[in-house]
Amino acid sequence: MRSIDTYGDQDQVANIDQLLHDANAALWEYNIQSKQLKCSLGFYHALGYEPTDLTITYTYFIHEILYHEDVAMMLKEANTCEPGWSKCLELRLLTKNGYQWFQNTFRRENATAVLSGSLVNIHQFKVIEFELAAKNKRYENTIKSVHSGSWEIAVPGQELLLSKEAGSILELPSNEQLLIADLVAFFVPEHRPVLQNSISAAMSIGKPFEHDLQLRTCSSSLIWVKIKGLTSIDEYGKALTVKGVLQNIDQSKRKEKELRTSFEFMEYQNKRLQNFAYMVSHNLRSHVNNLQYLVRMYDELEEADEKREVFIHINTISDSLSTTIQHLNEIVKIESDIKQEKVPIFIEPVFKNVIKALESNIEQSEAIVLHDFSACPSVNYIPAYLESIIHNFITNSIKYRHAGRQPVVSCKSDIIEDHAYLIFEDNGIGIDLKRHGNKLFGMYQTFHDHADSKGIGLFITRNQVEALGGSIEVTSEIGVGTTFKVKLSRV
Known part of the structure; x- marks a missing residue:
């Protein structure tokens, strides 16, 4: 058949054929009883052929052109199509370039065995549809993952x-x-x-x-x-x-923060090791050089009195060297102690043990020592460190008390931004932070003419605190007092 057999005007038929060809569409007619299939020229063109290339019959269409998985659906819909009904199916047909998608719309006229329909190539639209579906699937999977x-x-x-x-x-x-x-x-x-x-x-x-x-x-x-x-x-x-x-992104943010904290801690630990190496080199070398010089002098002297005097100096330097080695050992001990596991500790019992140990110092100085740990009763910490920190700050407050008033020392806990803090306040002589702030926690740094000042207590305390990821802030006013704010562990 041409596009419409009943058209007598061949020009009109030709125009319709061209229109269907441009639209990549075709017309067909099928008799259910005789199984006779008639197709327009556009049917051949839609499949990529000319009418002289092949003859499309019902049998050829079903077995050679229609995709085998679509056969059952096509036959069922065609045989059950009631008079006056229209149906639309999406089918895969074998074209000259392989299987492509077509939309098949057909209708059964009243009380006849004839189905007539149109066939439109929708392959490009289906490909886009499938690509979009695949992208949406990937998107959904990405969203879920x-x-x-x-x-x-x-x-x-x-x-x-x-x-x-x-x-x-x-x-x-x-x-x-x-x-x-x-x-x-x-x-x-x-x-x-x-x-x-x-x-x-x-x-x-x-x-x-x-x-x-x-x-x-x-x-x-x-x-x-x-x-x-x-x-x-x-x-x-x-x-x-x-x-x-x-x-x-909460987990990745937390991991990023942990990684950054670990990196900063590694940098800090590396700096600590460099400082320790410098201290060992500087402090020990000074003592050793002095000892070598005095030993050579001792060997060169002949008078007993002169030898005795040099020997006294040798003993003094030896004692100083022993003290330096002891202090360096304490620093090394900090590095090894941080490997210990933190445990939950109630602060008040530790505080009371320290006060008991310092009882004679407190009585002699007539100091008033106050405490309040209600804001944060316990911390996860190394017990020996916590005791050492409390001991050093209270000792420091008593040692540098103001001569004109009764010393008052306060120790309290607090929670600030998810971290436990210990805060030590006193009404002592204070520190000139503008002059000494950058050296306050240095080894052997002293800022007052006090006989017991060795400049090691605050140095050890800061190393203990920072070794566990904490920090110390200090505010002070000369003649008024000092406050140390010690950041401990996360609560």
Whole structure:
């Protein structure tokens, strides 16, 4: 058959054939009873052939052209098509270039055994459809694997839509709808203006954004998320939608922070080792050089009195060398002690043990020692370190008390930004931090004319605290007193 056999005007038939060819479409007619199939020229052209290349019969179509998995569906729909009904199927047909997708629309006229229909090549559309489906699948899998969700704002009505995954990140009850302001309110106060301004800029001028921000979920969990936004515009450049992704990056953020902390700690430990090497080299070399000089002098002298005097100097330097070695051993002990496991310790019993050990010093100085550990009763720490820290700071406060008033020393605990602190305050003579602040915790550094000052206590204490990742802050005023704020462990 040509396009329409009943058309008598051959020019009209030719025009219709050309139209169908341009549209990559064809017409066909099938008699259910006789199984006779008639096809237009466009049918051949749609398959990539000329009518002289092959003859399309019902049997040939079913067995050679129609994809075998689509045969049963095609026959079922054709044989069950009631008079006056229309049906539409998507089929795969073998063309000259391989199998391609076609849309087959047909209809059965009233009380006849004849089906007539049209065939349109939809292969390109199906390929795009499959590619989009595959991309969506990959996107969904990516979303699931990285715990991400999508969100979308329809700019004209400012309607916010959240995917199921995005709602899961926020721990929203199922099917709960949010306004833009509601979404922004999830974020911590300091991050809300950042997100609000970015969303506003995306809707007004189409500016994309990407931020790592913190939010608090419906169950009050504080997490880090990455939120991205891109604007779709119309032909006039006006924003239509803002679409984006919400990704839970809390674990990666925490690992990043831990890695950064570990790196900083490694740098600090390396610096400590360098300082220790310098101390060993400098302090021991000084003593050894003096000893070598005096020993040579001793050997060269002949008078007994002169030898006796040099020997006294040798003993003095020997004692000093012994003390230096003892101090260096204490530093080495800190490095080995940090390998011990931290354990939960109640602060007050440790404090009372220290006070008992210092009882004679406290009575002799008539000092008042106060304490309050209610804000943070216990810490995870190395017991010997905690005792040493309390001992050194209280001893230091008593040692450098003000001669004109009764000494008062206060020790209390606190929790600041998830860390335990010990705070020591006194009303002693104070320290000139402008002059001595950068040397305050140095080895053998003294700032007062006190007979017992050796300049080792604060040095050891700082090393103990910093070896466990803590720090010490100091504020002081000459003639008023000093406060040491010791950061211990995370609570």
